[in-house]
Amino acid sequence: MKNSLKLLDEVLNKKNYTKEDIIYLMSLKKPEYLEKLYKKAYEVKEKYIGKKAYFRGLIEFSNKCIKDCLYCGIRASNTDVERFDMTKEEILEMAHWAYENRYGSLTLQSGERQDDFFTEYITDLIKDIKKISNGNLGLTLCLGEQTEKTYRKWFEAGAHRYLLRIETTNEKLYKKIHPNNEKHSFEKRKDCLKLLKKIGHQVGTGVMIGLPEQTEEDLVNDIYFFKEMDIDMIGMGPYVVHKDTPLGKEVLNREDNNEEKIYERFNYGLKMIAITRIFLKDVNIAATTALQAINPLGRELGLKAGANILMPIITIPKHREKYQLYDNKPCIDDNSDQCKVCLTGRVRSVGDTIGFGEWGDSPHFSRSILEE
Numbered sequence: 001m002k003n004s005l006k007l008l009d010e011v012l013n014k015k016n017y018t019k020e021d022i023i024y025l026m027s028l029k030k031p032e033y034l035e036k037l038y039k040k041a042y043e044v045k046e047k048y049i050g051k052k053a054y055f056r057g058l059i060e061f062s063n064k065c066i067k068d069c070l071y072c073g074i075r076a077s078n079t080d081v082e083r084f085d086m087t088k089e090e091i092l093e094m095a096h097w098a099y100e101n102r103y104g105s106l107t108l109q110s111g112e113r114q115d116d117f118f119t120e121y122i123t124d125l126i127k128d129i130k131k132i133s134n135g136n137l138g139l140t141l142c143l144g145e146q147t148e149k150t151y152r153k154w155f156e157a158g159a160h161r162y163l164l165r166i167e168t169t170n171e172k173l174y175k176k177i178h179p180n181n182e183k184h185s186f187e188k189r190k191d192c193l194k195l196l197k198k199i200g201h202q203v204g205t206g207v208m209i210g211l212p213e214q215t216e217e218d219l220v221n222d223i224y225f226f227k228e229m230d231i232d233m234i235g236m237g238p239y240v241v242h243k244d245t246p247l248g249k250e251v252l253n254r255e256d257n258n259e260e261k262i263y264e265r266f267n268y269g270l271k272m273i274a275i276t277r278i279f280l281k282d283v284n285i286a287a288t289t290a291l292q293a294i295n296p297l298g299r300e301l302g303l304k305a306g307a308n309i310l311m312p313i314i315t316i317p318k319h320r321e322k323y324q325l326y327d328n329k330p331c332i333d334d335n336s337d338q339c340k341v342c343l344t345g346r347v348r349s350v351g352d353t354i355g356f357g358e359w360g361d362s363p364h365f366s367r368s369i370l371e372e
Contacts, residue, residue, distance in 0.1 A: 005032070005033070005036070007024075008028070008033055008036055008037075009036070011024060011025065012036065012037070012040045012278070017278070017279055019220065019224070022220050022223060022224075022275060022279060023216070023217070023220050025037060025271070025274075025275050025278075026216045026219055026220055026271060026275060027216060028271070034267070034270075034271070037271065037274050037275070037278075037305075038270065038274050038301075038304055038305045038306070040274075040278060041273070041274035041275075041277040041278050041305050041306035042304055042305070042306060044277050044278050044281055044306065045277055045306045045307075045308060047281075048281045048282040048363060049282065049284075049308045049363060051351060051352045051353065052308065052352060052353050052354070052355050052360075053287075053303060053307075053308050053309065053310055053347045053352050053353075053354055053355070054104055054105065054284075054308065054309055054310070054354070054355045054358060054359075054360025055103045055104065055105070055310055055311075055312055055340075055343070055354065055355075055356075056103075056105045056106065056107040056140055056309060056310070056311045056312075057094070057095075057097075057098035057103040057105070057106045057107065057311075057312060057314040057336075058106075058107045058109060058311040058312065058313045058314060058315065059086070059091055059094050059095070059106060059107070059108055059109070059314055059315055060109050060110065060313070060315045060319070060320075060323040061085065061086040061090075061091050061108060061109070061110050061315070062083075062084065062085045062086065062110040062111060062113075063081060063083055063084060063110070063111050063322055063323050064083050064084075064085065064110070064111050064113065065110075065111025065112050065113070066111070066112055066113055066114065066183070067111070067112045067144070067183065067184065068178075068179050068183075068184070069167075069177065069178055069179075069184070070176075070177050070178060070179070070245060070246045070247040071167075071177055071208070071211075071239070071242065071245055071247040071248065071326075072242065072245060072325050073242035073244060073245060073324045073325050073326060073327075074111050074323065074324070074325060075245060078244055078245070080244055081322065082322050083322075084319050084322050086315070086316065086319060088121075088124075088125060088128070090316055091108075091125060091129075092125075092128055092129065092132060093316075094314045094315070094316060094336065095129045095132060095133065095137065096132050096133075097314060097336055098137065098314055099132065099133040099136065099137055101336075101340060102356040102357040103137070103312075103314075103356070104137070104138055104355060104356065104357055104358040104359045104360055105137060105138030105139065105140060105161075105359055105360065106129065106137055106138070106139055106140070106314075107139075107140040107141075107142055107163070107311055108122070108125070108139070108140070108141050108142065108143065108159075109141075109142040109143070110142075110143060111144075112143065112144030112145065113143075113144075114144075114145070114146060114147075114150075119146065119150045119153070119154075122141070122143065122154060123153055123154060123157045126139060126154060126157040126158045126159050127157050127158060129158070130157075130158040135158075136357075138160065138161070138359035138360075138361070139158060139159045139160060139161065140159070140161035140162065140163055140204070141154060141159045141161070141162050141163070142162070142163040142164070144164065145164070145188060145189065145192045146192070148195045148198075148199070151192075151195055151196055151199050151201070152199050155199050155200060155201055159201075160200075160201060160202060160361075161201060161202040161203075161204065161232075161233065161361075162196045162201040162202070162203060162204065163204035163205070163206070163233065163235055164189070164192055164193055164196065164203075164204070164205055165204075165205055165206040165207065165235065165236075166189055166190070166193070166205050166206070166207060166222075166225070167206075167207055167208050168207050168208065168211060168214065168218065168222065169207065169218070169221055169222045169225040170214070170218045170221065171186045173211060173213060173214060173218065174186045174189075176212075176213070177211065177247055190229075193205060193229055193231075194229075197229075197230060202232040202233060202361060202362050202365045203229075203230075203231055203232050203233070204231065204232060204233035204234060204235055204284075205226070205229070205231050205234065205235075206234050206235040206236035206237075206286075207219075207222045207236045207272075208236070208237070208238070208239040209236060209237065209238050209239060209265060209268045209269045209272055210238050210239045210261075210264065210265025210268055210269070211239050212247070212250070212251060212254075212256065219268065219272060222236075222272075223272070223275060223276050223279055223280075226276065226280060226283070227279070227280060230368065231283065232283060232284065232362035232364050232365040232368075233283060233284035233285070233286075233309070233362050233365075234276060234280075234283055234284070234285050234286070235285075235286040235288060235309075236269070236272055236273075236276075236286075236288065237269050237286075237288035237289075237290030237291055238262075238265035238266050238268065238269040238290050238291065238294060239265055239290075239326075240265075240290050240293050240294065240326035240327065240328065241257050241326065241327055242324070242325065242326045242327050243327055248327075262294055263294065263295075265294070266291065266294045266295055266298065269288075269290070269291055269302075270291075270301055270302065270305045271305075273285055273287070273302055273305040273306050273307050274305040274306050276306070277305070277306030277307075278306070280364070281364075282362070282363040282364040282367060283362055283363075283364045284308060284309050284360070284361075284362040284364075285306060285307045285308060285309060286302075286307060286309040286310070286311060287299040287300075287301075287302025287303050287307035287309070287310055288302070288311075289311070289313075289329060289330055289331065290326065292330045292331075293326065293327075293328045293329055293330055299343075299346055300346050300349055300350050303346075303347065303350045303352055304350050308352075308360075309360070310343055310346075310347070312331075312336070312339040312340060312343045313331050313332075313334075313336075313339055314336040314339070317333075317334075317335050320332040320333075
């Protein structure tokens, strides 16, 4: 296909998109073409979601993890990390802060654990958070692979959204960025997403963008995976190196982390947001902190490209620096009040409003329920 503005207009104005159309959109490079793409994505967001962003107050309450993913700064083998657990009192204090500041929802995130103490602790924690907010705080969990019994227990306790990132839907590439053992099974990851959907969670997943050996076709297939798995919410962002990981060291040794390469990953991140919005229309899409780790205005650009979810960190300050999945993570020196003021300004700068006090559930999920 020739990259002409006329052709781009024809594709963007279609009601239904073919895979060839999505491949074409993913190949766009010229700034004037990308501006048209982002403008269309924002129009689709406005039509199906509204010009509104929703906050998910992010509590990263523990960096202890049984997994050893080759890209992750808190992988089990990284002995340079100072491990921590926030106390239940600290977590509930921040949950109460979020409720008082009219954040509609919380996200609880930690390293992956599957022991009985952990799963019961989370069950009690969910109930306590619901109690202190009179049931008004929406709750997303990002706690990795669990059994169906555990997922169901957490759902029945009051969590209604679950984010489990697949990281890449190319199984061959998945195996290159994870240890080759049962604990890091691609199929198990997929099966967990199916279990979550079966139980009734709003299901989220996402990918890293710009991984070594990842192709544009891989990214297009990721978007089709979101569609085929009936995903409700998507959290994806550019791959950002962590220097103390095997994958990070490999990328640095190959000198694949210069400014040009970093911004190439960033631009693909924005394209992924925009194309996913245009193709899937009514899903929730996060403007991730990884965008801001590369570009100070990354999250604003994510919102303008079609994202509608932000996850301001409300982890207590003394632990923020210890929860770094990648280098140069933004906001680790701020407190919760500063993050609120900062992100509120960022949202308003692009012309969006904030859904304070609202859960901001995925319209896609609500539509799916009505169609059942």
